[in-house]
Amino acid sequence: xxxxxxxxxxxxxxxxxxxxxxxxxxxxxxxxxxxxxxxxxxxxxxxxxxxxxxxxxxxxxxxxxxxxxxxxxxxxxxxxxxxxxxxxxxxxxxxxxxxxxxxxxxxxxx
Amino acid sequence: xxxxxxxxxxxxxxxxxxxxxxxxxxxxxxxxxxxxxxxxxxxxxxxxxxxxxxxxxxxxxxxxxxxxxxxxxxxxxxxxxxxxxxxxxxxxxxxxxxxxxxxxxxxxxxxxxxxxx
Numbered sequence: 179x180x181x182x183x184x185x186x187x188x189x190x191x192x193x194x195x196x197x198x199x200x201x202x203x204x205x206x207x208x209x210x211x212x213x214x215x216x217x218x219x220x221x222x223x224x225x226x227x228x229x230x231x232x233x234x235x236x237x238x239x240x241x242x243x244x245x246x247x248x249x250x251x252x253x254x255x256x257x258x259x260x261x262x263x264x265x266x267x268x269x270x271x272x273x274x275x276x277x278x279x280x281x282x283x284x285x286x287x288x
Numbered sequence: 289x290x291x292x293x294x295x296x297x298x299x300x301x302x303x304x305x306x307x308x309x310x311x312x313x314x315x316x317x318x319x320x321x322x323x324x325x326x327x328x329x330x331x332x333x334x335x336x337x338x339x340x341x342x343x344x345x346x347x348x349x350x351x352x353x354x355x356x357x358x359x360x361x362x363x364x365x366x367x368x369x370x371x372x373x374x375x376x377x378x379x380x381x382x383x384x385x386x387x388x389x390x391x392x393x394x395x396x397x398x399x400x401x402x403x404x405x
Contacts (some may be wrong), residue, residue: 212390216334223383223398224326224334229391267334271390275322275347277336 181206181278182268189286190258198283200251200268206278208249212271215244215253218282219264227266228253255285263287290314292384292396299402300378306371306401310384311364318342318362322387325358325369327380328398335380339387340367379403 183201190196200213207213213231216224226235228244231251241256251270255262268280296308310323317323324339338348340358348356357370371378381400385392 210390214391216392223395224392225395226391226393229393230389235393269334269336269391275339276349277390279326279334279336282333 181272182270182280184266184268184280184283186281187284187286189288190255191288192258192260194258195254195256196258196285197252197254198266198268198285200253200270200280202249202251202270202278204249206270206272207246207251210271210273211246213244213246213251214269215242216267216269217262217264218267224267258287260287290386290394292386292394294382294384294396294399296399296401298400299404300374301405302375302403303373306369306374306378306403308369308382308384308399308401309366310368310396311366312386313365315386316362317360317365317367322347323358323360323367324385324387324392326383326385326392327378328383329377329380332380337369337371337382374403376403 211231215228217227218224231246232244243254265282267282291313293311300306322339325337340346355372360367381398383398384396386394
């Protein structure tokens with residue numbers, strides 16, 4: 179059982195926006211502004227897309243944005259492109275250097 | 289550019305010990321950061337296994353803590369993972385990665401470990 183809850187799937191048409199949620203608890207997402215998001219294409223290693231809730235590493239398009247409200251964090255992908263089709267995982271710090279991951283969301287570009 | 293590469297046996301027998309090594313290039317692991325392991329069972333999500341600080345301090349997922357050891361070999365610029373008493377539930381792709389605070393910014397390509405007699 180994953181520490182964080184994500185919807186198993188999400189979809190959108192090219193050019194549209196889609197938001198993926200990540201629900202935790204007062205022990206992780208709700209307390210710490212340390213939520214990150216990873217993109218994983220089939221057979222590949224995860225790639226960091228967002229860290230510390232809403233910061234983008236160098237090279238990640240600004241179409242990807244993150245936010246948080248209470249115990250739920252969100253990843254929004256704007257202007258969907260075919261290459262955005264992938265699995266997305268959230269992660270949150272949970273105190274004492276512990277980390278939890280969500281179960282993953284499969285994003286389909288229709 | 290930091291690069292990480294996992295290596296180790298792809299097949300481990302039940303009840304035996306899984307051992308993997310992560311070779312790091314482009315950065316001296318003794319200089320800073322946490323270094324860690326994450327695994328992904330086939331068709332499933334990611335699970336944080338544990339991290340080791342450049343000083344050698346270790347931090348493990350509470351659900352695996354009793355069976356896991358992570359260690360550093362600064363002379364070879366690599367770090368290792370040992371998981372004892374493996375079962376079918378330990379079969380997964382194992383990734384090593386550099387951890388900066390709450391997130392992992394550089395990842396290895398992953399190595400598949402099968403548990404079977």
